[in-house]
Amino acid sequence: MLDISQTIAHLNGAELKVTGRLVDASNATLFATANFQGVEISCIYKPIAGERPLWDFQTGNLASRELAAFLLSNLLKLDLVPPTVLRDGPYGQGMVQAWIDIDESVDLMTYFQKDEANLRKLALFDAMINNTDRKIGHLLPTSQGHLYACDHGVTFHEDDKLRTVLWQWAGEPFKAVERRILEEGKKVLESQQFTGLLTASELAATEDRIERLLLDGYFPHPSEDWPAVPWPPF
Numbered sequence: 328m329l330d331i332s333q334t335i336a337h338l339n340g341a342e343l344k345v346t347g348r349l350v351d352a353s354n355a356t357l358f359a360t361a362n363f364q365g366v367e368i369s370c371i372y373k374p375i376a377g378e379r380p381l382w383d384f385q386t387g388n389l390a391s392r393e394l395a396a397f398l399l400s401n402l403l404k405l406d407l408v409p410p411t412v413l414r415d416g417p418y419g420q421g422m423v424q425a426w427i428d429i430d431e432s433v434d435l436m437t438y439f440q441k442d443e444a445n446l447r448k449l450a451l452f453d454a455m456i457n458n459t460d461r462k463i464g465h466l467l468p469t470s471q472g473h474l475y476a477c478d479h480g481v482t483f484h485e486d487d488k489l490r491t492v493l494w495q496w497a498g499e500p501f502k503a504v505e506r507r508i509l510e511e512g513k514k515v516l517e518s519q520q521f522t523g524l525l526t527a528s529e530l531a532a533t534e535d536r537i538e539r540l541l542l543d544g545y546f547p548h549p550s551e552d553w554p555a556v557p558w559p560p561f
Contacts, residue, residue: 331401331406331410334368334410334425335410335412336363337361337363337366337368338361338370338410338411338412338414338423338424338425339412339414340363340364341361341362341363341368342361342362342363343359343360343361343370343372343416343417343423344359344360344362344417345357345358345359345372345416345417345418346358346359346360349371353379354373354377354378354379354389354480355373355374355376355377355378355418356371356372356373356377357371357372357373357374357377357418358370358371358372358426359371359372359416359423361423368425368426369425369426370423370424370425370426371422371423371424371426371477372416372417372418372421372422372423373389373390373393373421373422373423373424373480374416374418374419374420374421375387375389375390375419375420375421376418376419376421377418377421378390378480381481383484383486383488384480384481384484389422389480389481390413390420390421390422390480391413391523391524391525392479392480392481392482392483392524392525393411393422393424393478393479393480394411394412394413394422394524395456395479395482395483395521395524395525396408396411396456396479396482396483397409397410397411397424397479398518398520398521398524399452399455399456399512399515399516400452402515402518402520403508403511403512403515405448405452405508406473406475407448407449407452407474407475407476408424408475408476408477408479409424409425409426409427409467409475409477410424410425411423411424411425412424424477427467427469427475427477428469428470429467429468429469430468430469430470432470433468435463435464435466435468435561436463436561438466438468439463439466439492439493440495441495442495442496445468445473445474446466446474446493446495447496448474449461449466449474449476449493450491450493450494450495450496450546451501451505451508451509451546453489453491453493454489454536454540454546454547455509455512455533455536455537455540456479456482456483456533457482457483457484457487457488457489457532457533457536458479458481458482458489458490458491459481459482459484459488459489459490459557460478460480460481460490460557461476461490461491461492461493461557462478462492462557462559462560462561463492463560463561464561465477465478483525483529483530483532483533484529484532485528485529485532486532487536487550487553488553489547489549489550489553490553490554490555490556490557491555491556491557492556492557492560494549494555494556496546497546497547497548497549498545498546498548499545499546500544500545501540501541501544501545501546506541509537509540509541510541512537513534513537513538516530516533516534516537
């Protein structure tokens with residue numbers, strides 16, 4: 328697993344060199360190398376200038392939401408989102424995230440349906456951040472048995488917009504450890520690290536959403552007013 332603090336320092340201080348593009352991505356998603364003090368690692372670079380405007384999200388802030396998702400995951404010690412920074416790059420300010428080498432032997436089309444602890448933790452995290460686009464292809468299982476997840480730009484909306492392929496725990500009561508994660512989530516959202524990434528109303532809505540999850544006591548059900556699964560699901 329990655330040493331998070333060292334990787335963050337590396338991504339912040341490195342010279343970025345774009346080497347390719349993920350052509351299937353809806354926004355500009357560039358493959359790059361980050362060279363720092365003679366050490367080179369691979370990363371993903373999403374310049375704000377390459378973000379496609381969305382009708383329900385403010386223009387130019389998807390990178391900030393990506394960073395906010397990493398910060399929440401990191402502050403809660405969930406280790407679900409790869410190390411992520413917001414910095415300048417060859418095409419301007421953008422999100423830079425460590426590249427994760429996935430276990431190619433894992434069949435994601437069957438993996439995402441499993442009742443597996445890492446997937447359940449991710450489902451809880453997505454409910455907290457109001458993820459409106461959790462697709463199968465966003466799952467990054469490693470050969471060490473860890474699970475990372477990517478693409479968190481469309482998150483933290485004030486309105487409930489949860490849309491995911493991970494519904495296998497809908498209605499199941501939270502475990503004690505999951506309730507502790509939710510309780511801690513309300514506290515860490517008060518960190519000044521989120522200032523400027525999300526609006527005050529978005530932070531308040533996230534805290535309120537977490538409180539409702541605690542009051543309900545179980546994983547949310549799909550909404551009857553909003554598509555439950557993103558399209559395409561992969």
